[in-house]
Structure formats: structure tokens, C-alpha cells
Amino acid sequence: MSPNVLTLLPEIILTLTGVIIMLAEPLLPATSSRKPLGWLAILGTLAAGLASWYQTGFGTMHSFFGTIQVDSFSIFFHLLIAAIVLVTLLSSLDYFEGHATHAGEYFALTLFGATGMMLMTCSVELLMVFIGLEISSISTYIMAGFRKGQASATEASIKYFLLGSFATAFFLYGIALAFGSTGSTRIDSISLGLTTTATPTLALLSLGLIIIGIGFKVSAAPFHVWTPDVYQGAPAPVVGLMSTAPKAAAFAVLLRILFSGYPSYEPRWAALIWVLAVLSMTVGNLGALMQRDVKRMLAYSSIAHAGYLLVAYTAFPADGIASACFYTAAYAAMNVGAFTAITQIAGYQERARTIDDYTALALKRPVLAAVLGFFLLSLIGIPFTGGFFGKFYVFSAALHAGRVWLAVIGLLNSGIACFYYLRLLAALYSRPVTENDRVDAHTTVTVPAAIALTLTAVATLLLGIAPNRILGIAQHSADVTVHPNPAQPGADATTTSASR
């Protein structure tokens, strides 16, 4: 297999599956079920995950004239994104049944979005990152507005689109200034240029603009304003996807840019990230305290979690990457799980919205309530869940790097976070004050959704009981990123000549 094909195998599989689904959708009769297309998408995602796994045997690979670098870091995020997409597809398989006639396009968009996210994590050329970011963003803008005819869904889609394009402009301007100051948009050449010829102020400005652009995408405060409205209006399975997978990809990009592109500017960006982390944690947790709507509350909670994750970035170099990778995985497992549970509880119409609507859920649907409760405990960071070790590694990395105050603020914030998660948890298990008719006791969880819930719950539990394996992989990917094998012109020429 030519190296160009081998390095992009997961993306190629996803794109082809997406195109097949897109072409098959109009051929199906309007009234027939779209489930076969969903199963096809699931198969494609599984195949893409296997392809990423297959890539592990080849070490670090470069292709497309040094645009793509497949290493254990990118494979880690490829597998994570494939897993998130798999769970989302499983949980939304029955979601659109009988409600939307265009579910096939939903599956195709999910796969295309995943392609964009994967391209972001494995490219070392900022223009390629930008294209990947746009692919993933545009597909999520559309998916946010998939429940047509509902004002909140349209609002979510338009808000996300406008603010997202604004953020992309910042990111692009940052790339342009990086090019202007170092003469290259390639991450390793930028790092080289910064130590030799670059104009410091201009490089700093480019760094700031890139951080702002990514900050929007990961909804870090003060760039978080879109998050609550979008998460409230978008369909629950889509929120599960877009609160984790694009964020994981954006965090991976930020890790690559900061740690291997701008390592010589570490003290300056670390200060900036410090401020972002503190603001995100505080704004997220205090905002979540005020919310009555469950999805809005989880939106603020995701802002806070972006803050915890940013704490890891201040622990330059090695501890930071490993703990950030682990936290991304743990956060993805519990957050996708929580939104899968909410999808099952609220249904397509999302009648159950506020915390009051979730009162006494345990009486009506005990298993679902238990599973949701477990994810909430993990989001708090209770031991024996993935959330605990995620926070543990992040804060210990910050302490090792000598950032005591940041760790203290983070721990205080974790304390505040207990209140609102426990409030929802208490509501699940409390007696109903009045008859609660918002939750239907008779609907059952379908088999694919049950598989999705089991997968996420088991992943959260495993990350909490035996975190060493994932941490080992994260550590390994950290080694690659901190001590990168720079794309030697000679080595790259051989791979490209072999491909011709």
C-alpha cells in the first residue's frame, strides 16, 4: 500500500462510506426506514477505527509532502474520535425514526465531520488543519439544526454558524501572521523559524489569534457565549457528539501547535492559557449553578471541563500532554454517555427539559436513572470513575509544573461543581411533588442505544479502575509530540517517490 493511502486510510474509509450513504439516501423510498444507512455508517466507523489501529504497527509516518504526520498521538485521537462517532451513531439510530425524512444525510454528515476532525489531529500543516476544522465545523453547524421546524434548533444552528465562522476567521488570521513572521505554515518550520528569524511581536500576535480561534471551538471562557444556547437547541445526540469529538480534535491541534510549534514561547502562552483555564472553570461552574435546564447545565459543565483540560496545558512539556490526552478520553466517555442517556429520557420532542422534569425518574425508568447518575458522579470526579483519574492527573501535572495556585483554583471549582451535579442526581431519586408527566415510563431503550450506553459506562468505569493502559498510550503519544522526529526532507522525499 502506498504510504499516502496508508496514512489516510481511516479518513478515506469514512469519506467513501459517507459518499455511499449520501448517494443511497435519495434512492430509498421516502417512507422507508433509514436504519440500514445508519448500520452502514456504523460499519464504516468501525472499519476506520480498525484502520487507525492497523497504523500503529508502522511507527511515525509522513506523507503528502510532509502535510500529514501519523504518529501515536494522532492515532490516539483517531481512535477516540472513531469511538465517539460510533456511540453517537448507535444512540441516534432510532432517534430520527418517524420524525425526519432525511436521516441518511445526518449519518453522512456525521462521517464527513469525523473525517475533518481526524484530518485535524494528524496534520502538521496549518492550512490542512484549517480545512479539517472547517469540514468538522460546517457539518456540526448543520447537524445542530437538524430538528427542523423548532425555533430553538434554528437559533442554535445560526448562532453556532455565525460565531463559529467568526472564530475560524481569527484562526486563519493567526495562520497568516505565523506565515508572515516565520515564512512557513508547517508546524516544525514555525518552531524552527521562531528561534531564528521571526519577529517576536508578530509571532506572539499570531499565537494569540490562534489560541482565540481554538478557544471558540473548545468553548473556553471568555469565548463560550454560544455554548449554552447551541447545546440547548441542538438534538441531544448531536450535542453529545459536538461537545466531545470536535473539542478533542481542537485540543489535539492546540497541543501540537503549542508544544511542538511554539515551544520557545512557552512562558508567554502558558500565562495566557492560565487565564483561560481559570476563567473557563469559574464561569462554567458558576454558570451551571444558575441553570434549571439540564442541557444548558451540561453546556456550562462542558465549559468548566474545557477549563480543567486547559490546566494540563500549563504543565509543559511531558506531563501536560499525557494528562490532557487522558482527560480528553475520560471526558468524552462520560459526556457522550450522559447525553446518550438524556437522548433516551427526553426523546425526539425533548419534553423533559428542566431538572424538575427529571424528578423521580428512578421510579419510572430505574436503569436509565442509574446510568445517568453514574455519569454525573464521573463528571463530579468521584473515585472509581474516569472523571476522578482525569482530574487527578491534570491537577498533579499542574502541581509538578509548580502551578500550585492553578491546582488550588481547579480543586475549589471541582467542589462547586458537586452542587449542581448532585442537585440533578438528587432530583432523579427524590419523590415526585406533583405528578410528573414529562417522562414517559413506557418507552423502552432500543438495543443500539443500550449498546451505546453500555459502551460509554464500561469505558468510564474502566478508566476509573484501570487507567494505566490508557495513560500508557497517552504517555507514549506525549513522547512523540515533545520529541518529534522532524520531517527530514530526505526521508520525506523517499516516501513520496515511492508513492509515485
Add this chain to the structure above:
Amino acid sequence: MQLALFIIFGLLAVAGAINFLLQRHPINSALSLVVVMMSLAVLYWSLGAEFLAAAQVIVYSGAIMVLFVFVVMLLNAGEEERTHGSRAAYFAGVPGATAIFCLLSFVFLTNSKAFGSTDLTSHLTHTVNNIAEISQVLFKDLLLPFEVTSILILVAILGAVVLARKEQ
């Protein structure tokens, strides 16, 4: 000569952009956008980027603006209604925008001497000619982004279909 061209068309571009925001009728806004695009094309051309200038005229002023005007005509959009806007926009947005503008101008002005010292030689001096250089970048160094843009466009088309389709 170049400075004169820069001043004339730079000012024209800024004036067009301001007019674009101030005009109430969508058609007038679209037409002032044409002015911006054309002035930018002249600026590119004066920098020696003839291909980029031509592409700018053909793609932006030609294709995209025609599309804009068509959409405005088809929708039969009338004059826009003015709302007061949100208060946050005035209290945070205006100072924020001013601050970013001042920061950027400050950086560019203080570093004006440093510009040109950056090692852009491979991009500027080795230029056999413009087209050869561009095709080198487009079809070799940045081949993958160029190709993957097709997926981006596909996603956008798919999105347009999804959003425009009537629910049955």
C-alpha cells in the same frame, strides 16, 4: 507610482467596506462589496501577484458576487429594518474592536522595519514566474489541502440540501 496606487485603492477598499456596512439595501451592499474586491485585486496586482489578482476578479467579483446579486434579486429582499442592537455590543464590542484595531496597528507600525527581513526568500526570489510557483505550491506542497477542499464543498452542498428541503 506603487505608493500612489496603494493609497488610492487602499482607501477605495476601506471606503467600499464602510459603505457596505452603512447601506440599507442589500443590492447596494453587494455592489460596494464588488468595489472592495476589485480594489483588493489591484493591490494584489501591484504587489506582483498577477495570478492572484486575476483569480480575485474572476472568482470573487465574477462568480461569487453574481451569485450574491442573484440571491438578493430572487428573494426580492427589501430594505433592512434597523434594530437597536444589544447593549452588550456597544459596551463590550466597540471598545473590544477598537482595542484589537489599535493592537494590530501598533504591532504593524512598530515592526514595520522588521518586515521583509523574514526569510521569505524561497517564496519570493526563486520565483521563476508566478504561475509556476503557484502550481508548485498548489499541486505539490499543498496538494492534500487542495484536494480535501472538495470534501469541504461536498459537506456544504449537503448542508444546503438538508436546510432547504421541505419537511414532509
